[in-house]
Amino acid sequence: MENKQNQIKDLEGKKALVTGGTKGIGKAIADRLAEAGATVIVTARNQPNGDINHHFIAADLTQPQDVSSLTDEIDTNFGGVDILINNVGGLTTPGGGFSALTDEHWESELQLNLISGIRLDRALLPKMIERNNGVIIHISSVAAKQALWNLNMAYAVSKAALNAYSKTLSTELAPKGVRVLTVSPGATKTPPMEKFIQDFAASAGITIEEAFNQLLGQVGGIPMGRMAEPSEVASLVHFLVSPAAAYLTGTNYAIDGGSLPVVL
Template identity: 60%
Template sequence: MKSKPTIDAVLAGKIALVTGGTKGIGKAVVKRLELAGATVIVTARNQPEEPDATYTFIAADLSRAEEVSKVANIIHKQFGRIDIIINNMGANVYPGGGFSTLTDEHWDQALQVNLLSSVRLDRALLPAMLAQKSGVIIHISSTSSQFPIWESTMAYSVAKSALNTYSKALATEVAGKGIRVVTVSPGLNKTEAMTYFLEDYAKQSNISVEEMTQNLFERVGGVPMGRMAEPEETAELIYFLVSPAASYITGANLVIDGGNFPVVK
């Protein structure tokens, strides 16, 4: 008797790249894709101590053009194909305080990290997908791309908003060539970056991390579900989007935010 295929084999034989796959949302995505049978390549600036890791790790700072080329060359040489790109790495590491605190260097860095890293990586790897006539590209944006908080996310939100527009344009360009491009906009996720953000702002404001967390919930207009997402919950959406079950989804920007957005869009 034939055994039934299990849902967790759906990505068997697929080669997937997850940028920033060592922490937070990226790490959860790596685990989910591996569970689904994919062969996963991870990039980050620092290699974590994970002796049991089953992914291939490439150390790279993707905010630098030459490092993006290095990653693409290694993938071409070692794997010869690429089926899934999760452009996850990104960061809001610019000073708060609004327009007057943000220098040209901050703006440039925000765009290098949150926009141009993805633009360059896609440009280097898309030819392989076009030759295969298949592939899925995910861009991890943020709800703050549609809801900037001037005190703390101005440059980051602008860069993520540009990423949304780029993602839509690319999706339209390659939709007829077998390649899907989808944006995912997470709301608040319990990750290392979020912990750092809360601790840093709590210290600056001389309040506790709990008070700062409450302030953030209020500042984003409240989260009806009353909590942040676990990175694994966001990873589950990303997994669905790269799976064949999402074969008609392209050019969309999917929000996963516990009901935070108060309007119908």
């Protein structure tokens, strides 16, 4: 039986852009928004291998010229977007703490996880402000509040900066009809996460199960006892961009199975 939530068409007539929307969390979000009635555009560096049911535009968002080309194509073919999901990002730098990270590592991580989103917001916001309506979601990470020096220092710093940017942007844009929110997933069952665990296991000479338990142990474990499914993150994003969340802006929503050991 089809999930009743998937039948709700509360985004009819809306146009949405999902960056990094061809796999993992991004693909799950794109599919969910389309199910809710939105016209969905997805972008990634490379054309996906399999079939994709959304309008695809190839772009490397760390490159200003690609952002300009992407924006021009969206403006020409769609007249802008109502919903922007800044999902592109990732952990691309080595572990090992400060001494393992070069200037190039810091620059690449900040470009991917922070500047790319800022650049795209700046390009697409004018039409949202003109219409006095729009929603921007920045996909961050619980790592921003629970950094691990030996595993994700530069990534965590870049996501913490994204959180601060998202909050300040929300304050600026609230009077202009544009809502800005942050979603911070914890451990989520995506190909990059599974590869990260496999690589960690191989480097440590342990099993994948042992590697998973060691990594979770560093963050205090997950009370729910499992990683999130991408579709669960997508469900939260769908709610936040829907009319049901019309009074929500400026908030950072952790979706981590209870793993953050802090009072938010």
